[in-house]
Amino acid sequence: MILVLWDIDRTLLYTGDTDRLVYRELFEEVVGRPAERLPARGTGVTMPLAVRELLCANAVEPERIEELAQRIVQRMPAQLERHRGDLSRTGQVMPGAPAALAAVHQEPGLVPTVVTGNLRGSAEIKLKALGLDEYLDLGIGGYSSDDSHRPALVHVAQQRAGTRHGCTFTRETTVIIGDSLEDVRTGREGGAHVIGVASGTTSAEKLAEAGACHVAPDLTDIQRIIRLIDQCAASDVDQGCPEPRQDAMPEEFR
Ligand SMILES: [Mg+2]
Secondary structure (H helix, E strand, O other): OEEEEEOOEOOOEEOOOHHHHHHHHHHHHHHOOOOOOOOOOOOOOOHHHHHHHHHHHOOOOHHHHHHHHHHHHHHHHHHHHHOHHHHHHHOEEOOOHHHHHHHHHHOOOEEEEEEOOOOHHHHHHHHHHOOOOOOOOHHHOEOOOOOOOOOHHHHHHHHHHHHHHOOOOOHHHEEEEEOOHHHHHHHHHHOOEEEEEOOOOOOHHHHHHHOOOEEEOOOOOHHHHHHHHHHHHHOOHHHHOOOOOHHHOOHHHO
16 A cells, blocks of 8 residues: 655645735734734745744744744634635635546555645645545644644654554655655655655756655646656665755755
8 A cells, every 4th residue: 555645735725825814814913013024935844833933034032932833823723714715715726636636546555645734724624625625534644733843744644544554654655745845855854755746836856856756747647646656656765766966955954
């Protein structure tokens, strides 16, 4: 069996400005003044880390950051839920995503769930708002509500999926499909092969240089995606995934 870990934002769906609106509203509510700077777009950083960065970037006193971050993170799913109508109206399903999800779900031997920088509550709201939850077993995923260190979420999902299916998932039998350098790092450090999808803010070239086993432009070629999953799992780790070029990765990933 192969565990297939889908990233969510900019791989399966795009929420437009809704995420940033939630950050903006909760910052103002909890800190008591408007945020002047918001998190960068499309980085794949987990929500708890993005909130800490948001507080730092807006000159919140260091000794208050932990407490305020926890308060903001706690409120994020409920605040996103308030914008479910916006999500359904302005959010976009990425090209090919519904058919790719269905194909992976139907393929014998593949176990599909998510590994995401979203909190579990936020992930469920986004996927349900855009009708993409049907072909994912969300009960066995890895979420930033489990751990704010994204690579740790691979092990979380492997354990949950292993318990559910009565087997052991390892690097050789786990494949992440995602759009960002964080997805590539998550696979390399957390123990999974990575198929990069160049549908986000990171180019195919950058994803490959960072160490993605394979890169697809988007999810529209379903047979190719299925083939790449099989190739990842069949490949020897050293031969299948090139070492990343050091200059291909941002400073904080080295
Ligand atoms: Mg993403």
